[in-house]
Amino acid sequence: MGNARKEKIQFNTPSNIYVVKNGCPVTYPPHWHNAAEFTIILKDGCRYRVSDTFYELKKGDVLLIWPHQIHETVSIPDNAALFVQFSSAIIENSLDLVSISRFLYDCHYISASKEPELAKYITQEILEIKKIHELSDPLSETQCKLCIYDILLKIGNHVLAEAKKETSDDxxxxxxxxxxxxxxxxxxxxxxxxxxxxxxxxxxxxxxxxxxxxxxxxxxxMSFPAYLANIRVRSAASLLLDESISITECAFQAGFQSTTAFNKTFHDITGYSPREYRKLYKQ
Incomplete structure (x- = not known):
């Protein structure tokens, strides 16, 4: 994943949602973007990689890519997938979603065989977003955002339910x-x-x-220090997109008390140094 590059996603102002219109590319190199990307699988044989995990998806499955996550389309058949991308602000402006981001951002694969209702629901909502987007109604952006929030609520309830299974409390x-x-x-x-x-x-x-x-x-x-470190690294990653801000300034603005701690923590969590991460964005 070391040769990953930055994919620039241009949202049509003032919309924060983009829907692929002509089918997903059959292959796409490792990249990342400051947006979430949800993909529904229309044919068997779709192969993706998220960070260092490989996924081979079948028809009906759903792949979830969250902001700043490196991913790759290894290979898919023609017209085998459809995706929607939406600004990270949609998540970041809801503190309840941010508070469970630890669970959301670890959820990448919704299996149609294991979670049929959830996979079907997300698929239907994304198809509805595509339909709304194509109609270009004056209120289409708000309608699409409502669909996105409905999806996020479903996924949020799903990951919380999975987390709660691990506790024995009443x-x-x-x-x-x-x-x-x-x-x-x-x-x-x-x-x-x-x-x-x-x-x-x-x-x-x-x-x-x-x-x-x-x-x-x-x-x-995870422990409190680990969670705080993840929040700060995510904040620093957003700051690094602005080249007018020095790496040292990014560290302190994100809440780190030293550049040494920042560099180590950033690399431990992302796999890249802050300088490498910024370079990836420039590419």
Whole structure:
């Protein structure tokens, strides 16, 4: 994936949604973009790679690519897939979606055989978006965004349900716990550029530091420092797109306290140094 390049997606102002019109390219090299890309599979034999994971998809399956994720179309038959791309702002402007992004961004493959209802729902919504987009109604952008949010809600409920299967708490306890986690994630997202601590977040939501640490790891499948690091790296990745901002400035604006910590954390999470990542975008 080292030769990945930046794909520039031009949204038609003021729309933040793009629908492929003439079929997906049968092959496309490793690339990334500051947008989400959801693909529905219309024929068997579609082969993709997301980061370092290879997927061979069949008719009815769905592939989910989230903002900043490197991916590649290895090979697909002619007219075998249809995709919709939408601005990351659609996700980032909803704090509840941001708070569960840890789960959303790990979800790439919806199997039609294992999750038939979800795969069918996403497929129908994307086909509806394509239909709305082609009609060019004065309110088509809003209609398309409603479809996107419907899809995100379905996927969000799906990933949360999968995460909750791993806990043995009763339903009432889980709901109470998730309220704390949701509040914590929102607070982290809004204050990630500051030098916030686990104790500060725990106090903000009304829990002891020890219990918050335990609860957070149980529900998010990662520690508080790891989650905060991921949020900051995602913020830094967006800042790196602006060449007028130095890499050092990107680090501090994102909330890192030193360039050394920034470089190491950024590479650990993305697989690239900040300089390499910026170069990828320029290409």
């Amino acid at each position: 339903l009432v306890s889980r709901k109470r716990s998730w309220k704390y986690i949701h509040a914590a994630c929102n607070y982290i997202m809004e204050n990630s550029s500051d030098n916030i601590t686990q104790s500060e977040v725990a106090k903000e939501i009304g829990l002891s530091t020890y219990y918050f640490s335990k609860l957070f790891k149980q529900h998010m499948n």
